[in-house]
Amino acid sequence: MEDVTLHITDREGKKHSVLAPTDMAMNIMEVIRSYELAPEGTIGICGGMAMCASCQCYVNSDNEINAMEDEEDAMLSEAFNVKDNSRLSCQIPITDALHNLEIELAPEV
Template sequence: MENQDINIKITDRDGVVHEVVAPTDMAMNLMEVVRSYELAPEGTIGICGGMAMCASCQCYVLSDTELPEMQDDEEAML
């Protein structure tokens, strides 16, 4: 299977759009992509280190790609 990077447009909290490339071969989640590009001020995203315990990582996904249904733990966080 060949590696395909994913192109993502991220609109930050100030309304600035960033076009980034997310590798698919590094098992990074969206929080890690945002942190690797330093798109969020320090301490405003991933405060819990990606353990889904602080709700500092919130996003809206606008895509034609079908996503799985929200899991119970995700809904509880919101």
């Protein structure tokens, strides 16, 4: 599969279905930025290094996602609005397993 469909709910509650390429080594945060689903400067402030939590999202489907690394876990332990299904979208690479993934962007802090 070359592209997967992601279902992303933005911070205003609007749902977007977007295509994401699996062959470009992108992550979810980069897809959100490329489709401008969050205002410029409010997501991925650290550039995708798991150092700011501005790209926190809630995973609302049961797709198989890569395991959380220590850096991401540490950042989420200090973030606001964290839920059991919180992840940093910069730490989730686009793969075939994400087809029809449903996420919601966490509120901006």
